[in-house]
Amino acid sequence: xxxxxVAGTGYVxxxxxxxxxxxxxxxxxxxxxxxxxxxxxxxxxPIYEAGLEELMIKNYNAGRLDYTTDYRKAYKDADAIFxxxxxxxxxxxxxxxxxxxxxxxxxxxxxxxDCLVVVKSTVPVGTNDKVEQFIREFLVRDVRxxxxxxxxxxxxxxxxxxxxxAARIIIGTESKWAQDMLTRIYEPFKLPIVTVSRKSAEMIxxxxxxxxxxxxxxxxxxxxxxxxxxxxxxxVARGMSYDSRIGDKFLCAGIGYGGxxxxxxxxxxxxxxxxxxxxxxxxxxxxxxxxxxxxxxxxKASRRLITFSGLKTAVLxxxxxxxxxxxxxxxxxxNIALLLDNGAEIHAYDPIxxxxxKKVYPEGRNKRGSITYAGSVEEALKDSHLCFVFTEWDIxxxxxxxxxxxxxxxxxxxxxxxxxxxxKMEQAGVEYYSIGRRQPHILSAFRAASQxxxxxxxxxxxxxxxxxxxxxx
Numbered sequence: 001x002x003x004x005x006v007a008g009t010g011y012v013x014x015x016x017x018x019x020x021x022x023x024x025x026x027x028x029x030x031x032x033x034x035x036x037x038x039x040x041x042x043x044x045x046p047i048y049e050a051g052l053e054e055l056m057i058k059n060y061n062a063g064r065l066d067y068t069t070d071y072r073k074a075y076k077d078a079d080a081i082f083x084x085x086x087x088x089x090x091x092x093x094x095x096x097x098x099x100x101x102x103x104x105x106x107x108x109x110x111x112x113x114d115c116l117v118v119v120k121s122t123v124p125v126g127t128n129d130k131v132e133q134f135i136r137e138f139l140v141r142d143v144r145x146x147x148x149x150x151x152x153x154x155x156x157x158x159x160x161x162x163x164x165x166a167a168r169i170i171i172g173t174e175s176k177w178a179q180d181m182l183t184r185i186y187e188p189f190k191l192p193i194v195t196v197s198r199k200s201a202e203m204i205x206x207x208x209x210x211x212x213x214x215x216x217x218x219x220x221x222x223x224x225x226x227x228x229x230x231x232x233x234x235x236v237a238r239g240m241s242y243d244s245r246i247g248d249k250f251l252c253a254g255i256g257y258g259g260x261x262x263x264x265x266x267x268x269x270x271x272x273x274x275x276x277x278x279x280x281x282x283x284x285x286x287x288x289x290x291x292x293x294x295x296x297x298x299x300k301a302s303r304r305l306i307t308f309s310g311l312k313t314a315v316l317x318x319x320x321x322x323x324x325x326x327x328x329x330x331x332x333x334x335n336i337a338l339l340l341d342n343g344a345e346i347h348a349y350d351p352i353x354x355x356x357x358k359k360v361y362p363e364g365r366n367k368r369g370s371i372t373y374a375g376s377v378e379e380a381l382k383d384s385h386l387c388f389v390f391t392e393w394d395i396x397x398x399x400x401x402x403x404x405x406x407x408x409x410x411x412x413x414x415x416x417x418x419x420x421x422x423x424k425m426e427q428a429g430v431e432y433y434s435i436g437r438r439q440p441h442i443l444s445a446f447r448a449a450s451q452x453x454x455x456x457x458x459x460x461x462x463x464x465x466x467x468x469x470x471x472x473x
Contacts, residue, residue, distance in 0.1 A: 001025050002185055005078040007103045009036065009067070011047060011159060011260065011326075012120050012152050013084025018052060019163040020082075021059035023188035028074040029067045040067040048325040048352050051160040071103075075110040080185060082118045082150070093267035095124055104131050107145075108138035116181050117147045122209075122265060124272050125202045128172070146178045149198045151205035156259060157323020168192045172201020206269045210283055213262040215250040217289040223253035223436025224296075233436030234418065253436045255390065255416035256293035258320030258329035263290070294331040297388055297414045298338045300433050304412070305386070309343030309368070312409070314384040316377060316399075317391025317417075318350035318357045325352045327360065331416065332390040336361065339388075340369040347372050349380040351393055381407040392417040401428035 001024045006017035009031040017029040031037055036046050043057035059065035068074055075081055085099040100121060107117060117135065119128050132147035139145060149172030154162040169186050171193060173179040179195055186193060196204070223233040233253045241248035257263070266287050273280040305311075320330035327333065339346055340361075346369060350357065354373050361371050374380035377399060381387060387408065389396060401424045404411045411430040413420070418434045425432035 001188075002079040003077065004028070004185070005030060005071075005074040005081045007071070007081065007083045007106075008085035008099075008121075009040065009046065010084065010086060011049070011154070011156060013082070014040075014045070014047065015049065015052065015154060015159045015163055016082055016084055016120055016152065018055045018059060018065065019160065020185075021062075021065035022055055022164065025064070025185070025188075027059075027065050028078075029065070030069070030071045030074045031067065032069060034069050037067045037069055048323075049159050050157065050323060055160065071106050072110050075107055075115075076112045078111070078115060080116040080118055080181065081107055081111075082120055084120045084152075087121050087123055087264075089264045089267055093271040095122070095264075095268050097123065097127060100127070100131060101134065104134050105138055108135045109140050111139075111143055111145065112141060114144040116178055117145060118150045118182060119147060120150050120152050122151060122205055122261070122268075123149075123202060124268060125199050125206070128198045128202065144177075146173070146175055147198070148173045148178050148182050149201035150182065151201060153205075153208065156326055157321060164189065166191050168194050170201050170204050171195045172198040172204075174198055206265055206272075209261050209265040210269050210286070212250050213257060213266050213290070214282055214286045216257050216262075217286040217293070219251050219253050220256065220293045220435070221289055224293075226436040230438075232438055236436075253418060254293075255296055255331045255335075255435065256290040258294075258331055259324075259326060260328045263329040266290075294334045295338060296435065297390075297416045297433075298335050301386065301388070301414050304433070307343070308339055311344055311385040312383060313339060313344040313346050314374075314380040314387040314408070315339075315346055315348040316350075316380060316387065316389045316396045317353075317393055318348060319353035319391050322391060322393045325356050327353060327356050330390070332357075333360070335388065335390065336371070340367040340371065343368040345370050345372075347374050347380045347384065349374040349377055350391065351395055353391075378403070378407060383407075383409045385410050386412040386414065389413070389415045389417055389419065392419050401425045401430055404428065404430045 004020050004025050004027045006013045006029045009029050017027045021027040043053055045053045083103050087095040090096050128147050128149045135145050151170055169191050171182050226233045237251040240246050266283050270280055270283045318332045363373055397419050404413055405428045413430055413432050415434045422438055
């Protein structure tokens with residue numbers, strides 16, 4: 001087994017370090033935040049990730065896992081140092097590599113023995129060549145240092161499982177020494193290992209993530225077209241999924257992707273292409289589609305309503321996906337900003353994400369509207385005029401249609417994740433809008449004709465009577 005140091009204790013670094021300890025390696029995780037290190041030593045994870053705290057406690061107690069702010073002690077005699085720090089997006093779409101450079105400089109000035117440096121952070125193609133050169137230029141002692149690329153493919157909410165049961169492990173190296181060492185480090189995982197060059201490994205990461213982003217953007221565009229022509233995206237996706245060339249993953253239409261990977265990685269690959277005089281038209285399209293898709297629900301609601309001003313608006317789900325407290329690029333952020341601008345009185349609920357959300361939108365008056373954080377789904381829905389669903393948490397999935405009808409002042413629901421059954425919502429008396437599926441006005445048009453109504457663009461409206469906003473049903 002190997003002595004491993006891991007730089008960074010975010011989603012990438014902490015999960016990697018804990019999983020290396022779980023298979024038997026001796027691991028020290030390094031972070032600059034003393035408070036963060038202190039709580040990790042107590043078995044408390046700084047991020048919400050299923051199953052992570054249990055493994056942290058198990059391996060810390062077994063003596064295989066430790067945390068420190070003393071990078072000199074952690075790096076000096078490590079067999080391998082894994083870099084898992086952030087590479088946030090810069091305004092021009094490029095990746096910020098300053099954190100990588102800081103760790104590389106620390107390594108160069110600290111190591112006392114031959115060492116393999118492994119970059120797990122997502123970096124532009126060619127970065128690992130520069131990291132190796134940078135370390136060698138600042139190297140204090142006469143030791144062997146090589147850099148390998150080992151991109152991660154974990155999904156937030158299932159990161160531990162995705163690491164311990166990965167579909168494959170990508171290893172990018174430029175020497176047999178580096179390849180053999182990294183292969184032996186991963187041997188206890190008993191998973192398929194793909195060995196390639198460093199640049200190919202870097203490109204595999206971007207190509208994989210951006211392909212999935214493309215797939216999501218494609219199905220969202222098809223969903224939008226389904227609404228216009230009267231098809232149902234659930235039926236379309238189900239029919240597509242039987243084709244083994246397409247598969248059944250990433251075919252769920254909705255209000256777009258978010259998180260720390262897809263938005264950043266699509267922009268970074270687009271930037272890389274432009275820097276090399278090439279235009280990735282498909283990636284540009286995915287970026288544009290996703291930007292528009294995020295606020296599709298708000299636009300639907302705007303067509304349905306006269307105003308949002310003064311309306312109690314229930315918002316269910318704030319994080320970019322279930323199973324995480326991460327808000328990065330979450331569609332809720334775009335929509336809540338618009339709702340507040342238009343005077344909505346928001347009552348938001350999320351089982352995990354509210355503490356982080358309060359840092360972005362403190363409770364109280366904000367712009368023309370206000371935001372309050374509810375203690376339960378029921379509290380958020382009580383006497384509300386409309387409801388938006390942005391995240392498909394199980395507790396939100398399990399809401400019965402009659403709950404909307406009974407608790408809301410006007411049961412008007414805009415579902416950005418297509419999680420409710422249309423027929424059951426209609427039977428319960430809920431006016432329900434989703435993405436790419438049959439909309440209420442299609443069914444209402446025939447009923448309206450015999451009841452003195454005419455079918456409008458988004459719902460049936462009385463011919464000679466204006467419906468007050470607070471009486472919409």
